[in-house]
Amino acid sequence: MNNNSKRFDIFIKPILIRILLVAVAMTVAIIIGAMVGYGIGGGNPLRVFLPSTWGHLLDFVR
Numbered sequence: 001m002n003n004n005s006k007r008f009d010i011f012i013k014p015i016l017i018r019i020l021l022v023a024v025a026m027t028v029a030i031i032i033g034a035m036v037g038y039g040i041g042g043g044n045p046l047r048v049f050l051p052s053t054w055g056h057l058l059d060f061v062r
Contacts, residue, residue: 035048
């Protein structure tokens with residue numbers, strides 16, 4: 001093994017794994033939060049994924 005390969009295994013690889021885990025956790029949190037927020041409003045939580053829901057939201061914001 002050369003010096004660059006050892007550096008990657010010791011320092012960079014764990015950092016990349018942590019960044020990936022944080023990105024996945026954030027994505028899951030956003031999805032669950034959108035479902036809970038839509039469900040509290042009285043709607044079906046799965047309807048948050050329909051394009052018509054997001055179209056209505058964008059029309060409301062404009």
